[in-house]
Amino acid sequence: MNNQNIISKAIRFHRKKSGLTQKQLAEIAGVGKSVIFDIENGKETVQLDTLLKILGALNISFRLESPIIHLMETENEKS
Amino acid sequence: MNNQNIISKAIRFHRKKSGLTQKQLAEIAGVGKSVIFDIENGKETVQLDTLLKILGALNISFRLESPIIHLMETENEKS
């Protein structure tokens, strides 16, 4: 399961759980209905801001993870 | 700090930590050099697959988070 599939699945899952149609979600997120359909069907070339609008409308957040990412926060204390 | 800024900062941080130039990262990720520059400077309209290539090249993963997302995994056991 790659990242796009996870995203597709998560969006469809949360949309259904929220009782929204694709059209309704599109309106809430402020994007076209075609994009909802495309993303839910695994389209890999969505724009990040479009995706974030949809995730936001469904109250899905995301976090980046890496072995050293915690260093990034403490780096700001050097000022 | 919005989502795009988090991504921008994380990419630049990890790239520097990896000792890569923008051009080198672009080559490793298989994208154009302009995109690395744009993303690091907060461009909000990147394509998801482009972003994922870059994150992948830097060994950054991301995970979706929501109050009910754990239900999605167990949902697959109903087949």
Place this chain on the structure above:
DNA sequence: AGAAATTTACTGCTATAGCGGTACTAATTA
């Protein structure tokens, strides 16, 4: 089954993302 709602699947159109090339401007290093 039939009706209504939803999803899927196209269409043409416009705006723009990503590309490599070039050039100027920092930084970095000798």
Place this chain on the structure above:
DNA sequence: TAATTAGTACCGCTATAGCAGTAAATTTCT
């Protein structure tokens, strides 16, 4: 200081993302 490297900032070009509209297919509900 001079030379090299890296980053920033444009350019024109091509491919395509996102859009609304339409309609067929599928699902849902009575």
